[in-house]
Amino acid sequence: MxxxxxxxxxxxxxxxxxxxxxxxxxxxxxxxxxxxxxxxxxxxxxxxxxxCRNCRAQLKKLEQTAAFPMGTDPSLEMPSREAAHSHFPTPEPLFKPQRRTTRALPSPLPVEGPDASVLRPNRQGKIRMRGRTDKGSRWHQEVDLELAVTLVKEHAAVVVNRHTIRRLYSNKAFRRYILARDRHTCFFCGGYGDTIDHLLPKAKGGHTTPMNCVCACNECNQSKADQRLEDFIGE
Ligand SMILES: [Zn+2]
Ligand SMILES: [Zn+2]
Structure with a gap:
């Protein structure tokens, strides 16, 4: 070697x-x-x-807490292996149904580990991003440093080492996480929701991250479409 x-x-x-x-x-x-x-x-x-084994155990723990983080209730979801092996106390609902009055953004999960400032791109300016598909197979791709930093800051990924980040959620796991976190309550109208809405639309540079995504009902999701949050609320 x-x-x-x-x-x-x-x-x-x-x-x-x-x-x-x-x-x-x-x-x-x-x-x-x-x-x-x-x-x-x-x-x-x-x-x-x-x-090292210690770091791998920490990363694994992060992935598990990401699947069913504090403040979510696994009983809302289909039974899963994670749910069967752990107990989460049922907290106060994060979002009580209400008409448009308060709109506190969901608080992001605390993420342990090195922060995005340790990331160093390769000669092409890229960071390697790893993840798992819904079916559990591994994938990886190269992303720009800027995107890697955003994904870590917005708690969609963790730093593995200075050249590599790991995406915390598969597509399905992400959807499941957001809906459970927001208790199937539409962020905009307080009604029942089962769609994922990007606060800053993807078309305007928003990413699919816990900090940029909320549960929304179909109607609000449709009418908000590609508007910014402020434009939608201010209309
Ligand atoms: Zn280590
Ligand atoms: Zn709604």
């Missing part, structure tokens, strides 16, 4: 013969036994994961 230097001159990979390796997420040097072996078909023999 070759020894690369990162841009602070630290070795980022250490020969496994030496028995230790630097974790790409927490930056600590740990025994190689703290890194899981890669098992994929394309993995080199003896290759190990870049993040």
């Amino acid at each position: 070759q020894i690369n230097q990162d841009n602070q001159g630290r070795p980022s990979r250490i020969d496994s013969q030496a028995g230790s390796k630097r974790c790409a997420r927490c930056g600590e040097i740990k025994p190689v036994s703290d890194f899981l072996r890669r098992t994929g078909k394309r993995s080199a023999k003896g290759s190990r994961r870049g993040t």
Whole structure:
């Protein structure tokens, strides 16, 4: 295995013969036994994961809390593995049905881990983004640094290491999360809602993130269409 230097001159990979390796997420040097072996078909023999067991456990926990975060009630949803293995107290509803009076934005999930300022793009200016499809298979793509930073700041992704982020939700999981978080209550009229609305429309540069998306009823979603929130409310 070759020894690369990162841009602070630290070795980022250490020969496994030496028995230790630097974790790409927490930056600590740990025994190689703290890194899981890669098992994929394309993995080199003896290759190990870049993040330590501890960091992997943290990332996993983040994904689980993202699936059913605090303040949501899994009983609203189809039974799932996560729901079967954990208990969430039933909180006060986040949105009591009401006509257009107050419109507090849903508070975002606290996200642990490095913040977006640690991200460093490759020579093409890109950050690698990983995720899972609804069916659980892995995908990855390169995204611009700016998009990566937005996705992390808006709690749709977490930093894995300085070159990589991980999307927290598959499409279905995202929809399920927003509807549960908002208790199927339309953000605009307080009625029953089962659609996802982008506060800043995608056409105007908004992204599909917990901070930019709310539950909306069909009618409000249609009439809001591609308007900005302020324009819609101010009409
Ligand atoms: Zn680590
Ligand atoms: Zn509505």
